[in-house]
Amino acid sequence: MKMCLDCVPCFVRQAADAVRLSVSSEEEQDRLMHNVLQWIGDIDLSQTPPAAAQMLHRRLRALLAVEDPYRISKDRHNALASRLMPSIRRRIAAAVDPLTMAVRYAITGNIIDLGAKNNVGLGEVYAELQSAPMQPVFGDLEALRKAAGLARTILYLADNAGEIFFDRLLIEQFSGARVTLVVRGAPVINDATLPDARAAGMEDIADVMDNGSDAPGTLLSDCSPEFRRRFDEADMIIAKGQGNFESLSEGQRDVFFLFRAKCPVISLHTGFAAGTYVAANRFERQKTAGERNDS
Amino acid sequence: MKMCLDCVPCFVRQAADAVRLSVSSEEEQDRLMHNVLQWIGDIDLSQTPPAAAQMLHRRLRALLAVEDPYRISKDRHNALASRLMPSIRRRIAAAVDPLTMAVRYAITGNIIDLGAKNNVGLGEVYAELQSAPMQPVFGDLEALRKAAGLARTILYLADNAGEIFFDRLLIEQFSGARVTLVVRGAPVINDATLPDARAAGMEDIADVMDNGSDAPGTLLSDCSPEFRRRFDEADMIIAKGQGNFESLSEGQRDVFFLFRAKCPVISLHTGFAAGTYVAANRFERQKTAGERNDS
Numbered sequence: 001m002k003m004c005l006d007c008v009p010c011f012v013r014q015a016a017d018a019v020r021l022s023v024s025s026e027e028e029q030d031r032l033m034h035n036v037l038q039w040i041g042d043i044d045l046s047q048t049p050p051a052a053a054q055m056l057h058r059r060l061r062a063l064l065a066v067e068d069p070y071r072i073s074k075d076r077h078n079a080l081a082s083r084l085m086p087s088i089r090r091r092i093a094a095a096v097d098p099l100t101m102a103v104r105y106a107i108t109g110n111i112i113d114l115g116a117k118n119n120v121g122l123g124e125v126y127a128e129l130q131s132a133p134m135q136p137v138f139g140d141l142e143a144l145r146k147a148a149g150l151a152r153t154i155l156y157l158a159d160n161a162g163e164i165f166f167d168r169l170l171i172e173q174f175s176g177a178r179v180t181l182v183v184r185g186a187p188v189i190n191d192a193t194l195p196d197a198r199a200a201g202m203e204d205i206a207d208v209m210d211n212g213s214d215a216p217g218t219l220l221s222d223c224s225p226e227f228r229r230r231f232d233e234a235d236m237i238i239a240k241g242q243g244n245f246e247s248l249s250e251g252q253r254d255v256f257f258l259f260r261a262k263c264p265v266i267s268l269h270t271g272f273a274a275g276t277y278v279a280a281n282r283f284e285r286q287k288t289a290g291e292r293n294d295s
Numbered sequence: 296m297k298m299c300l301d302c303v304p305c306f307v308r309q310a311a312d313a314v315r316l317s318v319s320s321e322e323e324q325d326r327l328m329h330n331v332l333q334w335i336g337d338i339d340l341s342q343t344p345p346a347a348a349q350m351l352h353r354r355l356r357a358l359l360a361v362e363d364p365y366r367i368s369k370d371r372h373n374a375l376a377s378r379l380m381p382s383i384r385r386r387i388a389a390a391v392d393p394l395t396m397a398v399r400y401a402i403t404g405n406i407i408d409l410g411a412k413n414n415v416g417l418g419e420v421y422a423e424l425q426s427a428p429m430q431p432v433f434g435d436l437e438a439l440r441k442a443a444g445l446a447r448t449i450l451y452l453a454d455n456a457g458e459i460f461f462d463r464l465l466i467e468q469f470s471g472a473r474v475t476l477v478v479r480g481a482p483v484i485n486d487a488t489l490p491d492a493r494a495a496g497m498e499d500i501a502d503v504m505d506n507g508s509d510a511p512g513t514l515l516s517d518c519s520p521e522f523r524r525r526f527d528e529a530d531m532i533i534a535k536g537q538g539n540f541e542s543l544s545e546g547q548r549d550v551f552f553l554f555r556a557k558c559p560v561i562s563l564h565t566g567f568a569a570g571t572y573v574a575a576n577r578f579e580r581q582k583t584a585g586e587r588n589d590s
Binding site: 005006008009010012013016029030033034037038040041043045118264 | 300311328338559
């Protein structure tokens, strides 16, 4: 999915966030911001958003001389999600349809996304959790249920720290399959990496690996050969978040995408309003904009 | 009020909006956007936001060779507001305290601001109007009431098109004073200019003038001598919107500011969360953050 003009202010905001997270002097912040803005002025607008964001955040990390500007945010979101887990696990277990409920909460967790906005507050997360059980999920949940029931191997592409705890509760529903949980190969925005998978205890219930790439999405050509092999061979692939959707929606493989629609660019491509809970595979704009299944 | 890093993504979004409103070819949009981004990369971050936005929108209008990229949006917002006027006027007249109610609706109208976001939907305006009568207004409404009761001349600085219809309903409450309604001197974003004042029928109830400036705020040094004379001489000044607040809050004159807090930069400076209805004079951060009067 090609980026559009609306992606640019979002990149500028990400840059401002990263600069502020890493540098306290206002003068130095201004100097760095000018530098990044000049770079953004030359950005190639024909790329996918994750490809452009990968380059932007590499530059930011180099300029800031910080390996992981978002580490403190990620730790905070992990701690918050960790505290919420026991009650959400109980709610899923008590649901008439635990799989659907786990999908809803996994999508709810996708609001913890510092790529789409510059802060995620405790109040916002609690409010979302209250409404999660009632949220309509657009897409084909029955196809997901069937595919998960038949799959021997599931490749689950995580998105963000914090959110990865919610992913764990969904993966716990896939007891009949061998699940491989995949995180990014290096820090980028607040995307989950290996320390976040460990924080969520993913090793207890899944194989855990990284994809070898520092893009906030899944750019196959940039991923490790081992990841690409697993991507080709898995019976089923589940991909969380907008970044994975933006980078994989036009690929050859059938992927189940789970995400909150969070920005006008995604709305334009999918037809879904901001806030929509999306669970869809073989994503085609015409289809999803036309015939939506409310589950 | 000095701009901060968070203003930059907002300027980039305004640029993307203006480009898209004026040019349909994607290639041409990309070319123009690169040009503007390079310019924004050199922006002086020590200015007030309206001063920087004035320069940005001058450049945009020159690049796009369009005198008023937002004219269609402004006409649409005027038409929407015009349809809403009769029922709001009735609600104000039926209120126990019509002045306070008119202030609430005038602040509600301040959501019609394409500087702060790229679209204002019909649904959003209707939802705001439903909640308007119950909104707490932070600031000193009694001081405003007293000043308006004593004033022989009131200078009312309008903000946006559409919103200016709501301003009219407030000005109708000031029957004891001679009111001068001031709009921008030339098009900038969706700020009201003389055609918008005429659309709202302002000439029937007030003297109408423009301030001679194309800044989306009130930069006194950039305004006409006639405006500056009226600014010095008026018994009372009411200024609508964030742009007027950002440019006048640190000045010498006592100004009553009416606006919706709409962005993190304003929240940082005033202590008011986004969405807050603000009606305050002699605005000082310490005071307002400390002792707020809920009217």
